[in-house]
Structure formats: C-alpha cells, structure tokens
Amino acid sequence: MNSTLLQALYEDHIRQRQLLDKIETELRKFGDDHAVPDLELIVLALKYCVDYPARYHHPVEDVLYARILEKQPGLRDTLDKALQDHEVLARLTASFATAMAEMIGGAPRYKALAAGERFISMFRRHMETEETKLFPSARDSLTPEDWDSIDAELKLPDDPLFGENIRDAYLALHRRVLAGSR
Numbered sequence: 656m657n658s659t660l661l662q663a664l665y666e667d668h669i670r671q672r673q674l675l676d677k678i679e680t681e682l683r684k685f686g687d688d689h690a691v692p693d694l695e696l697i698v699l700a701l702k703y704c705v706d707y708p709a710r711y712h713h714p715v716e717d718v719l720y721a722r723i724l725e726k727q728p729g730l731r732d733t734l735d736k737a738l739q740d741h742e743v744l745a746r747l748t749a750s751f752a753t754a755m756a757e758m759i760g761g762a763p764r765y766k767a768l769a770a771g772e773r774f775i776s777m778f779r780r781h782m783e784t785e786e787t788k789l790f791p792s793a794r795d796s797l798t799p800e801d802w803d804s805i806d807a808e809l810k811l812p813d814d815p816l817f818g819e820n821i822r823d824a825y826l827a828l829h830r831r832v833l834a835g836s837r
C-alpha cells in the first residue's frame with residue numbers, strides 16, 4: 656500500500672479542522688453585540704478553504720474515489736454522495752465568503768452566522784464520512800499497483816496544480832491564519 660497519499664489526505668483534514676475550529680470560535684461572537692470577532696481571521700481562513708480543497712484535496716479524492724468504485728461497487732452511493740458533497744461544499748464556502756463580505760459592508764451579522772454554521776457542519780460531516788468509510792476502504796482494497804497508477808495520474812509533469820510549491824503556498828497561508836488567531 657502507498658500510504659503517502661492517504662496520509663496527506665488525513666493531514667489535510669487535521670488542518671481543515673483546525674481552521675473550522677478557529678472560524679467557529681469567532682462565529683460564536685457574532686451573537687454577542689459586545690464581542691469583537693476577528694473578521695480578518697475568518698476571511699483568511701476562507702481563502703484557504705475556497706482554494707486548497709478545490710485545487711488540491713478534492714481533485715486527489717476524486718481520482719481516489721473513482722478507483723475505489725472499481726474495486727467496491729457496493730460503495731457507489733457513499734462515493735457518489737461524497738463527490739456531490741465536494742460541489743455542495745464549494746457552494747457553501749462561496750456563500751459564506753459572500754455573506755462575510757456583505758457583513759463587512761454593513762449587512763447584519765445573522766446571515767453570515769447562518770452561512771458559516773452551514774459551512775462548518777457540512778465540512779465536518781463530510782470529512783467524518785471519508786475518515787470512517789472511504790479512507791479505510793481505500794486502505795483495505797487498493798493494491799500497490801492501484802496506488803502507483805493513482806500517483807501517476809495525479810503527478811503529471813506539466814501539471815502545476817500538484818507541484819510542491821503550490822501546496823507549500825497553501826500551507827503557509829494556513830500557518831498564517833493560525834498564527835494570526837487570538
């Protein structure tokens with residue numbers, strides 16, 4: 656088994672959860688008129704949440720899930736749902752970012768709060784399904800040859816999407832968000 660790719664996906668989830676926790680801490684302040692939420696932290700965290708899953712994490716999972724489906728057709732419903740989740744998550748993230756921009760422009764807090772809560776709960780539920788059902792299934796059913804061909808599919812020499820420098824840029828943004836938290 657090639658555990659490197661799976662390990663990277665698990666590590667992405669750990670980072671994503673850290674950001675969701677930080678965002679949630681700030682969102683809780685939205686219900687208190689005397690509290691001062693760190694809006695910059697939310698906006699920066701959202702930048703990571705908009706870009707990184709769309710450019711790196713979800714494309715990797717999409718390839719992985721297509722391969723699991725070949726091995727385990729019985730998982731089709733769960734896999735289809737996970738793939739749909741990626742699109743729903745992209746929409747919820749964009750809606751939250753828009754609601755935040757409107758709130759910073761003067762709109763009341765409750766819309767951003769509701770959009771943020773939807774975004775956080777969907778993200779957490781999706782990652783839990785992946786970690787309890789899909790990642791273990793990948794670990795159990797894929798052969799070393801499967802992992803090699805997935806790797807080959809992802810690491811196209813001319814594809815800047817999966818270059819280490821791109822990933823490093825997002826990791827730096829993630830660290831910056833955490834360093835900026837109060």
Ligand SMILES: [Fe+2]
Pocket residue numbers: 713716737741781785
């Ligand atoms: Fe996913």
Ligand SMILES: [Fe+2]
Pocket residue numbers: 664668712716782785
């Ligand atoms: Fe994931």
